[in-house]
Amino acid sequence: MRLEVRxxxxxxxxxxxxxxxxxxxxxxxxxxxxxxxxxxVKVEGAERGAAFRDGAGDWVETTSILGPxxxxxxxxxxxxxxxxxxxxxxxxxERVPPLAYLAPTRATRPDAALxxxxxxxxxxxxxxxxxxxxxxxxxxxxxxxxxxxxxTEHATTAAEALALGHGVCQDHAHxxxxxxxxxxxxxxxxxxxLHAGGEASEASHAWAELYVDDLGWVGFDASNGVxxxxxxxxxxxxxxxxxxxxxxxxxxxxxAEALDVEVSVTQAQQ
Amino acid sequence: xxxxxxxxxxxxxxxxxxxxxxxxxDGWANDMxxxxxxxxxxxxxxxFRRIGITFAVYGEGGDPDRLxxxxxxxxxxxxxxxxxxxxxxxxxxxxxxxxxxxxYGRGEIVKAGRIPAHLVYRNEAFEKAVVxxxxxxxxxxxxxxxxxxxxxxxxFFVLEDNCRTPSGVSYMLENREIxxxxxxxxxxxxxIAPVENYPALLRRTLASVAPEKCEGEPRVAILTPGxxxxxxxxxxxxxxxxxxELVEGQDLFVEGDYVWCRTTEGPKRVDVIYRRIxxxxxxxxxFRPDSMLGVPxxxxxxxxxxxxxxxxPGAGVADDKAIYTFVPDMIRFYLGESPxxxxxxxxxxAKPDECAYVxxxxxxxxxxxxxxxxxxxxxxxPKSSTEQIAAFAEKIKExxxxxxxxxxxxxxxxxxxxxxxxxxxxxxxxxxxLVGERIELVPGGLTRVALREGSLVVNSxxxxxxxxxxxxxx
Numbered sequence: 151m152r153l154e155v156r157x158x159x160x161x162x163x164x165x166x167x168x169x170x171x172x173x174x175x176x177x178x179x180x181x182x183x184x185x186x187x188x189x190x191v192k193v194e195g196a197e198r199g200a201a202f203r204d205g206a207g208d209w210v211e212t213t214s215i216l217g218p219x220x221x222x223x224x225x226x227x228x229x230x231x232x233x234x235x236x237x238x239x240x241x242x243x244e245r246v247p248p249l250a251y252l253a254p255t256r257a258t259r260p261d262a263a264l265x266x267x268x269x270x271x272x273x274x275x276x277x278x279x280x281x282x283x284x285x286x287x288x289x290x291x292x293x294x295x296x297x298x299x300x301x302t303e304h305a306t307t308a309a310e311a312l313a314l315g316h317g318v319c320q321d322h323a324h325x326x327x328x329x330x331x332x333x334x335x336x337x338x339x340x341x342x343x344l345h346a347g348g349e350a351s352e353a354s355h356a357w358a359e360l361y362v363d364d365l366g367w368v369g370f371d372a373s374n375g376v377x378x379x380x381x382x383x384x385x386x387x388x389x390x391x392x393x394x395x396x397x398x399x400x401x402x403x404x405x406a407e408a409l410d411v412e413v414s415v416t417q418a419q420q
Numbered sequence: 421x422x423x424x425x426x427x428x429x430x431x432x433x434x435x436x437x438x439x440x441x442x443x444x445x446d447g448w449a450n451d452m453x454x455x456x457x458x459x460x461x462x463x464x465x466x467x468f469r470r471i472g473i474t475f476a477v478y479g480e481g482g483d484p485d486r487l488x489x490x491x492x493x494x495x496x497x498x499x500x501x502x503x504x505x506x507x508x509x510x511x512x513x514x515x516x517x518x519x520x521x522x523x524y525g526r527g528e529i530v531k532a533g534r535i536p537a538h539l540v541y542r543n544e545a546f547e548k549a550v551v552x553x554x555x556x557x558x559x560x561x562x563x564x565x566x567x568x569x570x571x572x573x574x575x576f577f578v579l580e581d582n583c584r585t586p587s588g589v590s591y592m593l594e595n596r597e598i599x600x601x602x603x604x605x606x607x608x609x610x611x612i613a614p615v616e617n618y619p620a621l622l623r624r625t626l627a628s629v630a631p632e633k634c635e636g637e638p639r640v641a642i643l644t645p646g647x648x649x650x651x652x653x654x655x656x657x658x659x660x661x662x663x664x665e666l667v668e669g670q671d672l673f674v675e676g677d678y679v680w681c682r683t684t685e686g687p688k689r690v691d692v693i694y695r696r697i698x699x700x701x702x703x704x705x706x707f708r709p710d711s712m713l714g715v716p717x718x719x720x721x722x723x724x725x726x727x728x729x730x731x732x733p734g735a736g737v738a739d740d741k742a743i744y745t746f747v748p749d750m751i752r753f754y755l756g757e758s759p760x761x762x763x764x765x766x767x768x769x770a771k772p773d774e775c776a777y778v779x780x781x782x783x784x785x786x787x788x789x790x791x792x793x794x795x796x797x798x799x800x801x802p803k804s805s806t807e808q809i810a811a812f813a814e815k816i817k818e819x820x821x822x823x824x825x826x827x828x829x830x831x832x833x834x835x836x837x838x839x840x841x842x843x844x845x846x847x848x849x850x851x852x853x854l855v856g857e858r859i860e861l862v863p864g865g866l867t868r869v870a871l872r873e874g875s876l877v878v879n880s881x882x883x884x885x886x887x888x889x890x891x892x893x894x
Binding site: 210250 | 525527541546548549551552553678704706709716721723725
């Protein structure tokens, strides 16, 4: 499927900041499930540089603006050709060992309820059935945390979202990671775009990848109860939402920050 | 001189005789009248005060700016003793760096089954952010501090490795400086190998690992968390001695492919940063987002080859106490050599059978936290009460993987000035090995001395003092 992405993130600072530095993970991953036809990241007025591919396979670049900075627009436009690999991250070059994805963070630390959720989900699934166990976790998380925008915030942890019973894709991904860790399965947070059908739906998305022996990393999207297919574009990964964030920035100054994000993912006209 | 328990090796006296390296000090100490000694001691203290070398001692109350006690009685090695130590230290520094290059690269030692994968990759100090990166000259740990103890004429053991930012080298330099000022005669009568070229060697080492993109003379800076840090004196001292900038995070900024330093003459590119800030705090865009001490974007510049960070982020995975057990294996695996320096036998409480042994023998063992440092959170069995041992046993049972145990070593003693005169006190040694284009090591290092009678804990945070350390020239 050929997907066209338009993604604009506008930061406004009032009063203006002295300087802003950002680390961007906004370039589609290189793997067999997607091929970049055209991709451009623009940041008006910023110095660009310090770009590299990290050990997890993500393309990272740096932008900086010396002040006064009252506004920054990060604009992404591109076209990606996708195929359905049923979530398997085939052909992705990376060097970080899966074992490095077992440590909890503030957001993914399991509490008693998450431990119970994870163990309960796989109670009937043999330990040898790694893929089945991962699917079982996906459904358990989906059923335990209803997709409800506005109930959680950026800093909400997996345990908090589960206690609340509501959340968004970030909460689902964190809960998946926490539950996977309970079972000793390496897991990580993945960011990207989702083409949810229709003309131009809101489409920034996040899901989890679990390391499944023999298959490698496999994506699981608890929000939709599926594995990523040709409707997904993968950007990058991290141990949690903060670590994987497509835009991570630090602004120097006392200004208040207002954020405006517009994303559309549409099927491209060929 | 009063007697010592016979089980401890006294570095100066062999029965009634004086061991050769100390022959120049016997008369010196005996001939010094008590009044002169007191005078010299207060003179030394005044000098330390004047230059401002104090050490914030946490956990003991009192004045945080108090002096670390300086003991005027030097600790001495013969050139022969030092030759063996030096070869062992260099060997260890090479192996530790080879290990770091390997575990952030292909992980051969793990694939070969010589070190369990989880000890490396699940280690808190393992930084996935540097996986696949080859720092200039393949060096991760540019200043390796190796803590050594001696138990006999030829018996030396490595207590631990410090691959991140070992502190204390300013004491090594100041101790020598002050001894030379107070006792110039000693340095005329004895041929003592110099240590004062350390700052020049450190600077040369750091310059030698500048990124390939660097043109001309590399600009080196020391990055400090600031003057609230207990080692701030050392940061500013080293910057002065090396003639490089001492900067805090806010003095540096990232623009384009490089890191820049704000100066009165405008921004200057920085090529090598000797950071004295922990990994977690050096870049809020890569590690802790709440860090105010670091430089946003620094890690991206580092990873793309625009700046060198010394020690490299992630170097701590080599000096973890659980990894320590495997350093002799690293030496065999990477260098194909036999270890010159021995490890102390170590029990891992993470292993149930070893933990059971440790719990049964706490009264004889020293127990440490795997990630601890500075002598905190440790139990010295023979020096602890039954209640303290019982309380510590509970801590171990709660989190066995957090502890390792070692036998209580019979640390050697060196004569030291105490209230009543001269008495043996236990000592250790921290040499500072520099790794860049070449491996450099000044003769000696920092001798720490447990000034409390009978104490085996030499950490400055636990009431230890320091001594000048001599290596006799050939």
